[in-house]
Amino acid sequence: MELKTKIIAVEAKQEIQITRLFGLPLVLLFRAYAEAELVEQWMGTKVLKLESKKHGAYQFETKDANGNILLQSSGVIHDYEPNQKITRTFEMENTSFPVQLEFLEFEKLSENSSKLTMKVVYKSVADRDEILKLPFAYGINMAHNKLEEIASKLK
């Protein structure tokens, strides 16, 4: 089966490309990125600020179940064309990871399907590889947390 989400990472290059096909009309896919209350739902984060426009900015905050702040991320929006593209920076605040540049392109495939292509450029190859490794640590945590959550409900 072909994977819906694909990542292309070329060795020794400081960028990656993420592509995803959605069973959604283009307009709905774009709204998921443009409207704060929708971003909150699928990203699982609080949106402190989201100015969806050229020269706008955004700020997200993720907390754990106890209300401790896990991550604050933010960036500026360099380019914004509804249903076409968003060019923005992304930075994890209070970490040593440098800012990254993201090019998001939205494409209509049919009335009910669309495609997102996300090209991310990092400060260096080493920075890219470190970021790619992060979900290894987090993913294991999340998978186990979910298991624990399910298991605790069974009791």
Next chain:
Amino acid sequence: MRIYSQSNNCVIMNLRRDVFQALADPTRRAIITLVALQAMTPSAIAANFDSSRQTISKHIQILTECEILEQEQQGREIYYQLNPNGMKEIADFIEPFRQMWDERFNKLEAVMKKSKK
């Protein structure tokens, strides 16, 4: 030049068994999460837990022996961080990254399908 995509599921199998044992413990997973974002001293790590400093030191030691963490001496302090050589090939660590995005996008699709109605 090599291009990695992620069509296989055998990434997990490349990891050594002792790494799995190291990751089986929730405290050790929490330690990894902490140092994944920044290098930390043992006392800074221990400050995040109710367990004794000795218990946390033991966990750090196990993670270091499994080459998940590495030490770096900075002045008088020893800092621990994720070992960048623990996973040498991009192909070894890209699949969890892809899965993270896949899950996120699945959520997006589900949220937007609901909002349509």
